[in-house]
Every structure is written in structure tokens, then in C-alpha cells.
Amino acid sequence: MNRAPAAFAIPGDIATLTGGYVYExxxxxxxxxxxxxxxxxxLPASFPDPPAGDMADTVAALQGVDPGRVLILDGFLSGAVETGGLQGVRAPMVAMVxxxxxxxxxxxxxxxxxxxATERANLALMEHVLVPSPHTRRILIEDYAVPPARISIARPGVxxxxxxxAPVDPPLILSVGILHPRKGHDTLIAALEGLADLDWQAVIVGNxxxxxxxxxxxxxxxxxxxxGRIRLAGRVTDDxxxxxxxxxxxxxLATRHEGYGIVFDEALLRGLPVVSCRVGAVPDTVPGAAGLLVPPDDPEAFAAALRRLLQDRGLRAGLAxxxxxxxxxxxxxxxxxxxASGVIAQIAQAGRRDAQAARAGTRG
Incomplete structure (x- = not known):
């Protein structure tokens, strides 16, 4: 089936192992x-903090997209490209935030x-916005003045x-998330130090x-x-x-904020009970019956939640x-x-109607 053409503008290598790149x-x-x-x-991988040359090249590339295509912008671009540059883009734009x-x-x-300020101004230029979660949608409505009708939730797939x-013994505590302050691996490591009297092993995976x-x-x-019981594995193969x-x-995952968190779905799909933080989209993504959520930046509370699961097999089985x-x-x-396809079709159809109206006005 032939559908409306589109372009997807993404800074950096799309094969990079992060949740955002996997999604896109x-x-x-x-x-x-x-x-x-x-x-x-x-586009250049330097976003959201590009040097002047990368910003100029990016603006030129975006302005060069055929106006017959719907242009989807990665959130680093819709949030950080100069507003004046985006105003010169001829293609209808959709932000992926x-x-x-x-x-x-x-x-x-x-x-x-x-x-x-930049992202709020840029979002006003978008025909539509795609988000991965109800949480991000709420933020864009309440703080960024995006009309609700212009936001669609495209939840990540699995x-x-x-x-x-094939659970191992002692129990393996697995954490998956890029090695970045937002993911809270430092909090997890500190929390594990409070479990010295219990049997466990831990692996932290992340680019x-x-x-x-x-x-x-x-x-x-x-x-x-x-x-001796904590392995910082870094990036690993998919196998x-x-x-x-x-x-x-x-x-x-002792995260400090999540717009969604694909790794939570990966854990749920495998029947793993979750310990994380009550922040961002986590409460929307992890059902209350499937996990224990604690405040962020609180190693003692995180350790207490892990202790409950390690000591109470019945609780662990119920959450699983x-x-x-x-x-x-x-x-x-x-x-x-x-x-996303429905959004592209909607925008393309509106563009055709506008073009037909313009032609009719010219003939009149």
C-alpha cells in the first residue's frame, strides 16, 4: 500500500544502544x-548541544526537506534547534518527544x-507531537502549552x-539503562551496600x-x-x-526521571518484579501490583524494597x-x-485540502 511520504530527522547513529534510539x-x-x-x-550527533557549524548544517538540511513530506523531528532537534531556523522549514513538522x-x-x-524556552517555542511550530507515555503528554499540555488534540501517544512496542x-542462584538483580546520571545507577550501588547480610548478585548493563x-x-x-557481587557490565550484545x-x-532501576522506559516493558514481558522510583512515567508504565516504587535519590528506601523481595518469596512470586x-x-x-502512520496520514490529508483550497481561490 502506498502511503504519504515522510522524513525522519535523527541526530547521530540510529544503531546507538539507548531506549530512544531503539524506539526511533x-x-x-x-x-x-x-x-x-x-x-x-x-544529522550531527552533537545535539542537544551543537556547535554553531552543526546547528547551521542541521537547519539547512531541515529547510531542504521536500514540503510534500511530513517531517518527524527527534526530540533533541525539536527541543534544541534554533526557533528561527525551524520557522524556515517548508515541510509540515511532527515532534517525537x-x-x-x-x-x-x-x-x-x-x-x-x-x-x-526553546522547546516551548518550537513545539508551537509543530503540526503534531508524538509522545511515548501519558506522563509526557501531561507535561506538554500543562507546561509547554501544546493543545491536547495535537498530541498522540505512541507507546513503545516489545x-x-x-x-x-532460567533464574540463577543467588538471585540476580538486573539493571538496564544507559550510564548517565538520570538512570540512578549510583543510587542502586549505594542501596546494594545495605544488603550485605543477604544472598544476591547484581549486574548493571548500559551503554x-x-x-x-x-x-x-x-x-x-x-x-x-x-x-565482588556487583558487575558494571557496560554495553553488552543482544544475546x-x-x-x-x-x-x-x-x-x-533507580531512575531519577523517565519519559517512558522501554526496559520496564522488557522486564514485565519476562515476568520480573520491578523495583524503581516513583518519578516521571514509571507509575504509568509499571503496574502497582508488579513492582515496588520508592522516592528517587533514596538508597535506604531502595534497599528496603530490594530486601522485601529477596526475603519474601511469596511477595516476589505475586509481583512476578x-x-x-x-x-x-x-x-x-x-x-x-x-x-505514527495515522498522524502522517492526517497531516498529509490536511495539506492536500489546503492546496486544493488555494488552487480554488486562485481560479476564483
């Missing part, structure tokens, strides 16, 4: 599978204010596990996105009295990650059953692409 790669592939002629516009850039951890106050559960933070985590692990999910008994049940209701990636 699968969305691009899914839209192609549905019959869209998709142009992949690969995983979470607003001003909500990132560790920002200076002036940088946070700049990102907030793939069936390739391996059956070293923030090199300085990854180095700090390595130092923290080596200095921990539980260093290795599949094995770790199969071997795990608990999924733990609820997780498995929730996993059965998750969408696949074709469903994610279908939402």
Missing part, C-alpha cells in the same frame, strides 16, 4: 513496513531555562523474549553514554564493600542481554505473576508505527 529505529522500520516512503535524515530536554538531570539553571526464564559518569560509577563499584533477562529474579500478566497486554512495534 523501530519506528522508522515500522513506517517503511506499512508502506511509507521514509527518508532517514541523519521522549521527555522534555529541560527535565534532564544535572543541568545548570540558565541552561535549563534556555532549553525550556518483542517476544527469545529465551525462557556508557556519559563517559565521566561511567568512570565515576566504575570507581564507586570498585570502592564498594560489595564489589548477552537476553541471557541476563532470563537469569534475573528482580529488575531494578502480575508483571507477566501486564506483559501480555503490551503492544508490538507494528502498533507503535500504526499510531
Amino acid at each position: 529505529r523501530r519506528l522508522l522500520e515500522g513506517l517503511r513496513d506499512l508502506g511509507h516512503d521514509m527518508q532517514h535524515l541523519e 521522549h521527555h522534555p530536554l529541560a527535565l534532564e538531570s544535572g543541568l545548570a539553571a540558565d541552561r535549563r531555562a534556555h532549553l525550556f 518483542d517476544p523474549p527469545r529465551l525462557p526464564p 556508557p553514554w556519559d563517559a565521566a559518569h561511567a568512570g565515576a560509577l566504575a570507581v564507586q563499584c570498585r570502592a564498594s564493600p560489595e564489589a 548477552a542481554l537476553q541471557r541476563l533477562y532470563a537469569e534475573a529474579s528482580i529488575f531494578a 505473576r502480575a508483571a507477566r500478566q501486564a506483559g501480555r497486554g503490551l503492544t508490538d512495534w507494528r502498533g507503535t508505527a500504526a499510531v
Whole structure:
């Protein structure tokens, strides 16, 4: 089936192992599978903090997109490209906002204010906005003045596990998330130090996105009295990650904010009870019966939740059953692409109506 053509502008290598890149790669592939002629516009990886040359090249590339295509912008672009540059784009634009850039951890106050103002102004230029969760939708409505009718939730899809559960002993606590301050791995490591009297092992998997933070985590692990039981695995192959999910008994991510969190769905799909933080989209993503959520930046509370699951096998089994049940209701990636496809069709149809009206006015 021939569908409306579109372009997807993404900074950096789409094969990068982060939840956001996985989402956008699968969305691009899914839209192609549905019959869209998709142009992949690969832009400089320096966003959201590009040097002047990368900003100029990006603006030129976006302004050069055929106005007959619907242009989807990765959130680093819709949140950080100069507003004046976006005003010159001829193609109708759709923003793909995983979470607003001003909500990132560790920002200076002036940088946070700049990102907030830029993203708010840029979102006003969009025909539509795609988000992965109800939480991000609420933020964009309440704080960024995006009309509700111009936002669609395209929840991330999941793939069936390739391996059956094979939990190891002692129980494996698995954490998956890029090595970045926002993911709270430092809180998890501190929490594990409070479980010295229990049997467990822990593996932290994640692409070293923030090199300085990854180095700090390595130092923290080596200095921990539980260093022999904590493995900072960094980036691993997909086969290795599949094995770790199969071997795990608990999924733990001490995140400080999530716009969605694909890894939570991966855990639910495998029937893993979740320990995480009551922040961002986590309460929307992890059903209450499937996990224990605690305040962020609280190693003692995180340790207490882990202790409950390690000591109470009945509780752990109950949460695992609820997780498995929730996993059965998750969408696949074709469903994610279908939402975006509907948005593209809606915008393309509106563009055709406008063109017909303009031609009619000219004839009149």
C-alpha cells in the first residue's frame, strides 16, 4: 500500500544502544513496513548541544526537506534547534518527544531555562507531537502549552523474549539503562551496600553514554564493600542481554526521571518484579501490583524494597505473576508505527485540502 511520504530527522547513529534510539529505529522500520516512503535524515550527533557549524548544517538540511513530506523531528532537534531556523522549514513538522530536554538531570539553571524556552517555542511550530507515555503528554499540555488534540501517544512496542526464564542462584538483580546520571545507577550501588547480610548478585548493563559518569560509577563499584557481587557490565550484545533477562529474579532501576522506559516493558514481558522510583512515567508504565516504587535519590528506601523481595518469596512470586500478566497486554512495534502512520496520514490529508483550497481561490 502506498502511503504519504515522510522524513525522519535523527541526530547521530540510529544503531546507538539507548531506549530512544531503539524506539526511533523501530519506528522508522515500522513506517517503511506499512508502506511509507521514509527518508532517514541523519544529522550531527552533537545535539542537544551543537556547535554553531552543526546547528547551521542541521537547519539547512531541515529547510531542504521536500514540503510534500511530513517531517518527524527527534526530540533533541525539536527541543534544541534554533526557533528561527525551524520557522524556515517548508515541510509540515511532527515532534517525537521522549521527555522534555529541560527535565534532564544535572543541568545548570540558565541552561535549563534556555532549553525550556526553546522547546516551548518550537513545539508551537509543530503540526503534531508524538509522545511515548501519558506522563509526557501531561507535561506538554500543562507546561509547554501544546493543545491536547495535537498530541498522540505512541507507546513503545516489545518483542517476544527469545529465551525462557532460567533464574540463577543467588538471585540476580538486573539493571538496564544507559550510564548517565538520570538512570540512578549510583543510587542502586549505594542501596546494594545495605544488603550485605543477604544472598544476591547484581549486574548493571548500559551503554556508557556519559563517559565521566561511567568512570565515576566504575570507581564507586570498585570502592564498594560489595564489589565482588556487583558487575558494571557496560554495553553488552543482544544475546548477552537476553541471557541476563532470563537469569534475573528482580529488575531494578533507580531512575531519577523517565519519559517512558522501554526496559520496564522488557522486564514485565519476562515476568520480573520491578523495583524503581516513583518519578516521571514509571507509575504509568509499571503496574502497582508488579513492582515496588520508592522516592528517587533514596538508597535506604531502595534497599528496603530490594530486601522485601529477596526475603519474601511469596511477595516476589505475586509481583512476578502480575508483571507477566501486564506483559501480555503490551503492544508490538507494528502498533507503535500504526499510531505514527495515522498522524502522517492526517497531516498529509490536511495539506492536500489546503492546496486544493488555494488552487480554488486562485481560479476564483
